[in-house]
Amino acid sequence: MLKRFVNVKDEEIGPVLVSFLYFFTLMCGYAILKPLRDEMATAKGVQGVPWLFTATFLVMLVAVPVFSALVSRWPRRRVLPLVYRFFLLHLLIFFGVLKLGVDRNAVAPAFFVWVSVYNLFVVSVFWTFMADLFVNEQGRRLFGFIAAGGTTGMLVGPFLVKLLAEPVGATNLMLITAVLLEASAQCVRRLSRQETVAPSQARSAEAPVGGGVFAGLRLLFSSPLLRGLALQMLLYAATSTFLYYQQVHIVDRGASGANARAAAFANIDFWVQVLTLVLQLGVTGRLIHRFGLGAALAVAPLITALGFAGLALLPGMGMLISFKALRNASHYALERPGREILFTGVDRETKYKSKGFIDTVVYRGSDTVSSWLYRGLDVLGLGPMGLALSAVPVACLWLTVSVWLARYSRAHLPPAQPAWNASTDAAR
Incomplete structure (x- = not known):
């Protein structure tokens, strides 16, 4: 049945399903926390968001070297569960503090920063593990379906919040996220025991990565590919921040009252996840196979440029x-x-160190700069149309970088290797 949705080989079915479940548990847990975080963040108004982004960025500057130190010394089957249980412990601390009746306004800034760090970090670790677990040829076929696990989690999480928030209490839902985090750690252990590539390659993947704590930064500046990926992430995050503020202003004008605003945000998130799931299950693998990475990388920035132009002309819901x-x-x-x-x-060192730096520090650094920039342009009186149009050239540069990355990968990265299977290994 799985083969109806994805081009998967028999020996890959187990790892793919566990990977799907792994991403589902991560994103479902985050989707449960997200409404609680957003409700706390808006208590003091949008003006405080740039400070929260800045605090998140500073925390990332500490967290990434710590993670690099861990993977330098310990194998991934020990480090990744440790990361998830670290966040689980802090989640239980927040739960205890809120249950003791501490003022929510006092907890809100720390909780916003923690959830923002948690979301980026655990997703980055997940995709690093996937890139280490599967080879290029497998990724082209399987990553779209695996990503659908996260989208499914983002659909189920809000449903659980809607169903249980009133009878159980929103704060108590944190315990569901805690259980899901432990399930993610168990998925890591299960996948670490399954071989998706040749056994010799799987064994080498279980060794510590080695290298220095700041090797990720050194590798980033020495590699054209990594510099391109960092610039792509920076531009994506910048347009995301501008769109976030556009969304806040449009929803604030078009919806009166907290309940109406919450419903509007929920409506947006629902359609995002539904459309994403449809594409991941039926389009991603086929599009990459037929048109290559260039097409997959170019669609989002192209839509972003056209969308901001559309918002400048018709800034409505x-x-x-x-x-x-x-x-x-x-x-x-x-x-x-x-x-x-x-x-x-x-x-592997690049995967576990430079990738983490790009996914977290570069992303949140762009968030921080873009947030202050947007606020400055708003104070100067640029207006909604001007603010929307100012993001169009950023999206066009993002599109240019994405096309370059696809061309560079064809010219410089090693060709995709076929996936290992039992019969070919036995023949050797």
């Missing part, structure tokens, strides 16, 4: 929902799997 649904769906279903495929062709 209908345009916002259409734009955000198409942009986010193309990012999660096409561009993100395409980016992760590029990381299957680099060495």
Whole structure:
């Protein structure tokens, strides 16, 4: 039945299903925390968001070297579960603090920063593991379906919140996320025991990565591919921040009251996830196979440029929902799997160190700068139309970088190797 949705080989079915479940547990847990984080963040108004982004960026500057030190000394089957249990422990601390009746406004900034770090970090670790577990040829076929596990989690999580928030209490839902985090750790252990590539390659993947704590930064500046990926991430994050503020202003104008605003945000998120899931299950693998990585990487920035132009002309709820649904769906279903495929062709130190730096520090650094820039332009009186149009050239540069990355990968990365299977290994 699985083969109806994805071009999977018999020996890959087990790892693919566990990977799907792994991403589902991560994103379902995050989707449960996200409404609680957003509700706390808006208590003091949008003006405080740049400070929260800045604090998140500073925390990332500490977290990434710590993770690099861990993977330098310990194998992934020990480090990755440790990361998830680290976040699990802090989640239980927040749960205890809120249950003791501490003022939510006092907890809100720390909780916002923690969830923002948690989301980026655990997703980055997940895709690093996938790039280490599967080879390039497998990634092209399988990453779209595996990514659908996260999208399914983002659909189920809000449903659980809607179903249980009132009878159980929103704070108590943190315990569900804690259980899901432990399930993610168990998925790592299960996948670490399964071989998706040749046994010799699987054994080498279980050794510590080695190298220095700041090797990720050194590798980033020495590799044209990594510099391109960092610039691509920076531009994506910048347009995301501008769109976030556009969304806040449009929803604030079009919806009166907290309940109406919450419903509007939920409506946007719902259509984003539905469209993303449809693309991931039926389009991603086939599009990459037929048209290559260039097409997968180019769709999201192209939609972003057209969408901001559309918002400048028609800054309404209908345009916002259409734009955000198409942009986010193309990012999660096409561009993100395409980016992760590029990381299957680099060495393990680059995967576990430079990739983490790009996915977290570069992303949140762009968030921080873009947030302050948007606020400055708003204070100067640029206006909604001018603010939307200012993002169009950024999206065009993002499109240029994406096309270059696809061309560079064809010219410089090693060709895709066929997946290992029992019969070919036995023949050797």
